[in-house]
Amino acid sequence: MTSLHRLDxxxxxxxxxxxxxxxxxLTKHFPVRGGLTGPKPVARAxxxxxxxxxxxxxxxxxxxSGCGKSTTARLLMRLIEPDGGDIVFDGETVGTRSGLSLxxxxxxxxMVFQDSYASLNPRLTIADSLAFAPxxxxxxxxxxxxxxxxLLGRVGLDPGTFMGRYPHELSGGQRQRVNxxxxxxxxxxxxxxxxxxxxxxxxxxxxxxxLLVELKRQLDLTYIFIxxxxxxxxxxxxxxxxxxxxxxxxxxxxxxxxxxxxxxxxRALFSARLSMDPDERTAAAPLQGDPPNPINPPSGCRFxxxxxxxxxxxxxxxxxxxxxxxxxIVACHLHDSASGxxxxxxxx
Amino acid sequence: xxxxxxxxxxxxxPKAARSPGYWTMVGRRLRRDPVTMACLALLxxxxxxxxxxxxxxxxxPYKTSMIRRLKPIGTPxxxxxxxxxxxxxxxxxxxxxxxxxxxxxxxxxNALAIGGLLGIVAGFFGGRLNMAIMRTMDVLYAFPSVLLAxxxxxxxxxxxxxxxxxxxxxxxxxxxxxxxxVTTQVRGLDFVDAARASGAGSxxxxxxxxxxxxxxxxxxxxxxxxxxxxxxxxGLSFLGLGVEPPQAxxxxxxxxxxxxxxxxxxxxxxxxxxxFLTSICCNLASDGLRTAMEVKL
Numbered sequence: 001m002t003s004l005h006r007l008d009x010x011x012x013x014x015x016x017x018x019x020x021x022x023x024x025x026l027t028k029h030f031p032v033r034g035g036l037t038g039p040k041p042v043a044r045a046x047x048x049x050x051x052x053x054x055x056x057x058x059x060x061x062x063x064x065s066g067c068g069k070s071t072t073a074r075l076l077m078r079l080i081e082p083d084g085g086d087i088v089f090d091g092e093t094v095g096t097r098s099g100l101s102l103x104x105x106x107x108x109x110x111m112v113f114q115d116s117y118a119s120l121n122p123r124l125t126i127a128d129s130l131a132f133a134p135x136x137x138x139x140x141x142x143x144x145x146x147x148x149x150x151l152l153g154r155v156g157l158d159p160g161t162f163m164g165r166y167p168h169e170l171s172g173g174q175r176q177r178v179n180x181x182x183x184x185x186x187x188x189x190x191x192x193x194x195x196x197x198x199x200x201x202x203x204x205x206x207x208x209x210x211l212l213v214e215l216k217r218q219l220d221l222t223y224i225f226i227x228x229x230x231x232x233x234x235x236x237x238x239x240x241x242x243x244x245x246x247x248x249x250x251x252x253x254x255x256x257x258x259x260x261x262x263x264x265x266x267r268a269l270f271s272a273r274l275s276m277d278p279d280e281r282t283a284a285a286p287l288q289g290d291p292p293n294p295i296n297p298p299s300g301c302r303f304x305x306x307x308x309x310x311x312x313x314x315x316x317x318x319x320x321x322x323x324x325x326x327x328x329i330v331a332c333h334l335h336d337s338a339s340g341x342x343x344x345x346x347x348x
Numbered sequence: 349x350x351x352x353x354x355x356x357x358x359x360x361x362p363k364a365a366r367s368p369g370y371w372t373m374v375g376r377r378l379r380r381d382p383v384t385m386a387c388l389a390l391l392x393x394x395x396x397x398x399x400x401x402x403x404x405x406x407x408x409p410y411k412t413s414m415i416r417r418l419k420p421i422g423t424p425x426x427x428x429x430x431x432x433x434x435x436x437x438x439x440x441x442x443x444x445x446x447x448x449x450x451x452x453x454x455x456x457x458n459a460l461a462i463g464g465l466l467g468i469v470a471g472f473f474g475g476r477l478n479m480a481i482m483r484t485m486d487v488l489y490a491f492p493s494v495l496l497a498x499x500x501x502x503x504x505x506x507x508x509x510x511x512x513x514x515x516x517x518x519x520x521x522x523x524x525x526x527x528x529x530v531t532t533q534v535r536g537l538d539f540v541d542a543a544r545a546s547g548a549g550s551x552x553x554x555x556x557x558x559x560x561x562x563x564x565x566x567x568x569x570x571x572x573x574x575x576x577x578x579x580x581x582x583g584l585s586f587l588g589l590g591v592e593p594p595q596a597x598x599x600x601x602x603x604x605x606x607x608x609x610x611x612x613x614x615x616x617x618x619x620x621x622x623x624f625l626t627s628i629c630c631n632l633a634s635d636g637l638r639t640a641m642e643v644k645l
Contacts (some may be wrong), residue, residue: 074541077545079541079544079545092442100545103547106545106546106547107547110545110546111541111542113538113541113542114538115538118537118539119537119538119539119541119542120536120539121539121543121556121561122555122561123370123560123561124556124557124560125367129539132543132546132556133543133546133547133548136546136547136548136552137546137547152405155447164367165367166367166369166370166574169367179542182542182546185546186546186547298508
């Protein structure tokens with residue numbers, strides 16, 4: 001009898017209709033230094049984010065740097081404690097007495113980090129790094145090493161060559177393959193890929209993307225794919241979520257977001273993308289300046305300071321998410337005929 | 349050399365190639381550094397001669413002789429001369445090395461254990477615990493180290509144990525601070541987060557992921573403190589706060605021989621020369637170790 005049964009895949013509970021993950025009103029405000037008097041200043045890194053991920057899909061998350069993409073990922077993994085909101089994994093609420101414990105959550109959900117080098121312990125061999133998580137969950141060293149060899153094979157690295165190597169002896173692409181293998185070691189159902197291919201050069205990036213698609217098919221995985229690269233997100237995602245300054249601006253099927261972007265921010269983001277055709281390239285910057293400071297975000301709609309359509313109502317009230325049909329949801333007064341925005345009817 | 353698409357089927361090789369570990373590589377680099385190797389050899393000689401002082405000493409280090417006082421270097425039966433009470437210098441230097449090394453190394457080892465632990469705990473858990481530990485260290489840090497050592501051993505009274513306690517307290521803050529800095533640095537790396545994400549507890553993470561990455565720099569820093577410790581210990585003995593006569597200890601010998609500096613300068617200077625030699629060897633060896641350990645991994 002081996003100890004491998006401890007890594008048996010987690011069974012599906014709610015059936016295919018139930019979202020694998022649903023997140024409600026997730027909030028994280030980081031305390032900021034300074035401010036001796038008055039209320040303590042906070043950076044609203046993630047401010048009431050809600051979304052859900054269906055079983056077997058890939059949810060792409062895009063946005064500028066500093067918009068809260070990575071913080072959201074770390075909140076989901078509970079590497080940072082959220083200030084508020086709830087996370088429900090396949091019908092089980094995380095962190096409640098009757099729900100899912102953190103340890104169990106982390107068996108079901110794993111993460112691949114951007115920096116392939118910093119995410120491997122330089123003093124451990126690849127085999128030891130891969131065997132660590134199974135051993136934490138009670139698998140014997142021998143079985144865990146066997147698992148490590150199997151995982152390396154799955155990510156396209158020869159176990160005989162790589163098991164005894166140290167991270168510094170591997171190329172960036174090989175290291176990221178090892179990181180993917182480690183994330184798969186506990187047989188998770190959901191893998192968060194936080195800029196997992198962004199640091200790789202283009203040809204290696206394509207290989208790793210294909211590997212991810214292949215692994216998803218083989219192991220029946222669900223991905224949350226965080227990236228700033230719109231082309232990569234277009235390629236890999238089923239649905240896309242656009243974040244701006246700690247809020248969800250727009251979420252919907254990939255064709256809808258890329259074909260008919262509804263939020264002015266999403267449109268600006270896509271027009272910043274360079275066209276393959278040199279004649280169609282835009283010379284002017286579609287957005288001016290930097291995103292506002294998350295310590296003191298604009299009132300009402302967060303995007304209004306850079307939005308070409310901003311009017312009085314945008315400063316007064318925060319837009320409510322509106323469903324445009326087919327799961328295409330946007331938080332903008334332009335799409336809400338009851339909002340009182342003068343241009344609202346033109347778009348509704 | 350990037351493997352192409354995901355194909356798990358590789359021809360199985362007979363045995364897994366294991367790369368040389370970190371310490372093998374550090375050792376290899378050390379062997380190519382002649383200065384460090386010379387210093388390590390000298391230190392080894394000093395330590396060995398202190399350990400085997402009973403076998404090496406030609407005479408009893410405590411036997412005084414009023415007719416043979418302050419003989420010069422090269423006197424028959426007394427190759428390094430005699431001190432102000434006619435005791436054999438070579439024997440006293442050998443025995444004195446024993447005491448000086450104990451007083452130099454013990455406080456650093458004690459402080460390494462206590463300060464290192466405090467620093468790692470402060471760095472790993474952060475927050476209020478870090479604040480409490482590190483601000484306490486800062487209070488101790490505010491005193492100049494010599495002053496602190498003299499004040500503590502003055503308050504505790506003279507004697508070997510008290511001197512070691514005093515020096516231990518002096519070395520805890522710098523070691524805690526180094527340990528805290530290195531730990532904070534390593535804790536922020538993604539592999540620690542990845543380990544937490546795998547469901548491992550704090551103790552497992554500290555043991556497997558943290559310690560192997562922080563102990564090296566802490567040890568190197570501690571080794572550089574040994575020279576300071578030897579000098580401070582000698583200073584305490586010189587002031588009459590460390591070991592007491594007639595015990596042989598380099599700092600104490602330097603003190604008792606200082607009146608003889610005009611009569612027999614070469615004999616009087618010997619304990620000081622040994623203190624200098626030992627501490628400079630410690631410093632150079634620790635520098636070399638630091639360079640060798642900076643293997644870009």
